[in-house]
Each structure stands twice: as C-alpha cells, then as structure tokens.
Amino acid sequence: MDIFLAKAIEFGVIFLFGCIGETLTEKSGHLNLGIPGIMCAGAAGGCFGAGIYLTSVENPNGFVTVLLAILFACLFAGLLGGVYAFLTVSLRCNQNVTGLAITIFGVGFASFFINSVVLTLENASTLLSMAGINFFGAYLPIFDKMGVIGTIFFAHGPLAYLAIVIAILSALMLRKTRIGLNLRAVGESPATADAAGINVTLYKYVFILVGSAIAGLGGLCYVMEYMGGIVGSTVSSTIEGIGWLSIALVIFTLWKPDLAIVGSFLFGALYILSNYITGVTFVQTKLLNLVPYMVTVIVLIITSVRGKKENQPPASLGLSYFREER
C-alpha cells in the first residue's frame, strides 16, 4: 500500500507539471491543446541536455546534470510554446487547430530526436539510466528513519518537490499578486484589460511561454525520474496520453494550482491503479483506465450545472483578441 501511494505521488508529479503549465496558459485565455506535444519536446530536450553533459564529462556531478536537464527541457518546451504563442497571439490563428498541430509536431519531434540524436551519443542509454537512478532518483536521507511516512512523502527525487513548489508559487501568484490579477483579467476579458492599460500581448506571451516551460518539465520528469532514464521507443506516445490527461486535470481542479497538487496525486493513483489492483478480471483493469476521464467529465458537468462564477473556465478561453474588433 505504501509503495502504491509513493508511486501514485511520483506519477502524479508528471501530471502536476502539465496541469500547472496548462492552467497558467488557460488563465491568459489560451486553450493550448499542444501541451502533449510540448511535454514530449521537454522530454527530448531534457534527455539531450543531460546526455550531452554526461557523455562529455568524466565524473558527472549530479546537481549539474539535473540542472542542465531542467534548463534544456524548459528551453525546448519553451521554443515550441513560442511557436504556439506566435501563431495564436500575434497571427491570431485558431487555438484548437494550432494546438493540435503543435501536438503532432512535438510527438514526432521527440520520438525522432531521442532516437536519432540523443541515443546516438556514445554510451548515452547507459549513462542516462545511471543518471536517472542516481541523480533524478536521489532522495532526502531522512527517508529511512521515518517509516511509512518517509516512503510515501520523502522518497522522491528533486523534481517532485520542484513541482510542488511551482504549484504553490503559481497559486500565490494568481491569487495574491497584481500580476496574477492582471493575468486573470486578460483571460476573462482582454478588451477590459487592454482598456485598463495592461499589456495584453505581453501577458499572453509570457504566460504561454512560462506555462509551456513548466509543462515541458513534466515530460522530463516522466523519462528521467519515473522511468529511471530508460528511454524506450514508446516514450512519446505515452507522454502524449499523459498530456491529454493533464489538460483534463486542469478542468478537474477548476483552474486552481493548489487544488492541482491533490488532484494530480489522485490522477496518478488512478493511472497506475490497474497495475497494483488484484482480484479483478483483465477486462475490469482495462475499464479502470477510463475512470480519470469519466471523473473529469463529471466534474465538468457539475461545475457547469452549479454555475458558480469562480469555478468557470476563463471567459475568453479559446478566443483570439483583436483590439479593433469590438
């Protein structure tokens, strides 16, 4: 049981990154369906950053490896997010169509880049799995002394805690700061925000880029921490599935980053449940896979039926803003 909970948290962290990234993007009024592709790009970038460093240095330092991986994951994901931002903010293209194109590109890119560039580095696969276990899987030493609680909460790598810190910071930013207030204004009614003197374009760009970078860390987290650096051929299709669930999680957690922490652990548990549950038939385990989606639909319905203002999607979600169009 404690192993299951620990694994649920470990997997949930991947969702948490994707969910926070998408929440920030959606708060600026952009429904980024490219998140699955952007997470894949993050995974590719992270492997590349870590791989280059590991293959060029004799005794790699764990801290530097993790830092470089994070940096490159953010960079690659941010670049793809930049393409999305340019197309939807500056060129005012349809967000759904652009997002789907980003996903198609990102999934293909990650699969191609990992196989043809990262894994062709000398010894890359061995070194990456070494780094995955020793550096990304490094946990706090107090874990051994705390029994069950230690196993569940403290046996995680650095990325898990980074995710929680980012989630809390995003929640505080959205609720307590002027930047957060302006961002919400941009997502609810860009025309009003514009009239109030907020630089709508700047806000949209910044938060799409930041959101993409954070989501990219989710891809990195899956490859290096959950999979322990083992880069298989199905990496990008798995991350794509995780990406769509992260978008679902945004709805499930009502666009609130602090709720996302709990929600992501729940989704993590649901996602791996079929591997740990015993005494059910094979068909039932297959049906368990649709529970997260079902739950999301139910939450979506309940929030819209109750119609509470603070639980709704940002009002201008999915609409391009053109100042002269009123």
Place this chain on the structure above:
Amino acid sequence: MKVEATEKIHEPLFHIAKRESVPLWQGIVVRAVAIVIGLVVCGIIVSASSSSGKNFFEVYASLFSGIFGSERRIWLALQDMALLLGVALALVVSFKMKFWNLGGNGQILMGCLACTTCMHYLGGKLPDAVVILLMIISSVLAGAIWAVIPALFKAFFKTNESLFTLMMNYIALHIVSATITAWFPKGTGAMAPIEYANLPVLGEGQMGKSLLPILVVVVLTGAMFAYLKFSKHGYELSVVGESENTARYVGINVKVVIIRTMILSGAICGIIGLLLSGAINHNVSSNMDGNMGFTGIMVAWLAKFNPVGMIFSAFFITFITRGMGQVCTDFGFTNDALSDIIIGIIYFLIIGCEFFISYKIRFNKKLLRKKES
C-alpha cells in the same frame, strides 16, 4: 503620478487591420506560397537527415510516388481522402455553429464498435442483409449518441464542449479496448477480421474495396453542401454560430438547433465508423479512427468550412500524409516520426498564412521614412 507634457508620443511602426474580403486568387497565392515553403523545408530536412545518399529532388519523386505511384496507391489515397473528407463534413456542421467538436475520434470509434458488435454476435447467424441493416442503424445511432451527450449539456448548462468532447474520445478508446479484451480474453488485443456481413465489394482489386467508401462520401459531400447552403436547418445553424442572441431574437430555438446539429454530426462520424469497420477492416481496434477526428478539424478549417473547398484540403492532407509515409520508407527511416515533424511544420505554415488572408499590415510610412533618413 505626474505625466510629463513633453512625453514622446509612441507611434507604432505598423498597424494591423482586418480585411473585408480577399479576391480568390490572392487567397490561393498566399496558401500556395506557404505550401511551397513547407515542401522546400521538408526536402531540406529529409535529405539532410537521411543517410541513404539520396538527394534533395528525390524527396519529391518519393512524395509523389506515395500517392500516384501505382493504381493500388491511387485507390488507397482516394479512400483515405474520402474518409477524411467524410469526417470533416461531420465536423463542419458543428463548427459552423461554433460548437468545437473535438470528439470526432470518439464518435468514429463508437461507430466502429457498434458495427463490429453486430458482426461479432450476429454474423453468420442471421442473413447478411439483415445484419448489414442492423450494422448501419447501430453505427449511426452510436455515433449520434456519443455526440449528443456533450450537446445536451452544452444546450442546457453551457458546459464547455471542446473539453467534454475531448474526454469522450478517451472514454470511447478505453471502452473499445476493454470490449476487445472481453471478446478475446487470451488475445493480444488485436482482432482477426470477421468474414460475415461485410459491406459489398464493388469490383476487382483495391478499386473494388475502396469504391464503396468513396461513393458514400461523394453522396455525403453533395448532401452536406445542399444542407448547409439551401436548407432552413443549415441557415439556422449558421445564425446560431454567428450570434446566439440574434438567433434567439428571430425565434430560432437555440437548444433544438444545437442538439439536432450534433446528432447529425455524430451520425456522419458513425457512418465513417461503419465504413472503416464494415467495409475496410472488418474488425475494430482502439486506434482505428486514425486520428481523423483531429485531422478533419484541419481539413474543415483550412477550407473555411466550405464543403467544396474541403475536397481540396482533404486531398492535400492525404497527399502529404501518404507521400511522407513513402518518403520515410524510401529514405530508410524506420519509424514515421519524421513524417509527423514535416506534417507539423507544413501545418504551422498553412495555419500561419491564414493571418495574411484575414488581416493586412499597414506600415507607418512617415516613421519608416524618418528611420531611413
């Protein structure tokens, strides 16, 4: 805060304005330029990253041979194009209503599943004609039901339809994979083709297999064009899309229009599912939709929701998809990841070029001159 009177007035270097309308040729030229740039980028990437020693121009030879290379390839391409166009036709009615139906994949899959269920349980036990009739009814119903669930909630509670339909895709996917496991508990998750109650083959070879889907979609295209252009329903749904308040004011029952249109949209996806399962594959698998629910969005959107224009965009997307598949084979790439990259880049370009069709950029000449001097 005190504002200085001498503060410099900021003049933007350029100004973006919406175009009223664009002449047809101009729209075509802009899109053609985007496509040509995309194809050049494609040639450069493929020839640079391939180790097969083939050159830049051979990329295009492969690209064309992918769909025109043999009679079989031509028919396969036409079949793919027909199915894609069919899905896009289903989506276009909902998009005209500004109902973002991202659930095409799920609706197709449910159509496939319903059709295969009939074949699995009744095939060989009842006369084929009866089973086929049941297959048609159940596929259409399954697709329609899968689409009308989000529509009902949208109509009555304004539930966000793009997120709802997106989730319905995955629910359908897992239902299909669970059903296959239930039917064949010891199997690998793949299903052997069912021999009974297949839809008729109209002739020899690949042509015979592909002709039925193609004919069905040809009829559908004509019907949808007429429905959108001449029928009262088609008019009502575009009014709802333009402005719900106007629709309500002129006495259109918005709820009825949303539900009715989505039943139609889902039913057409169901028909595509029927063709996929009943006429082409004779079984069901969890990736049978081939992501057409998403690609169909691209087809519909590129043609600005015009059924006739969609014939061209469906052709183009099929051309790129099948052509790139051939390029990857010819240039020795083991997986089709490269093809996704190229398709993604071409999509970016044609999505981006729409900006130059709907907007124009006016440069501030005074400012430009000042900069030069």
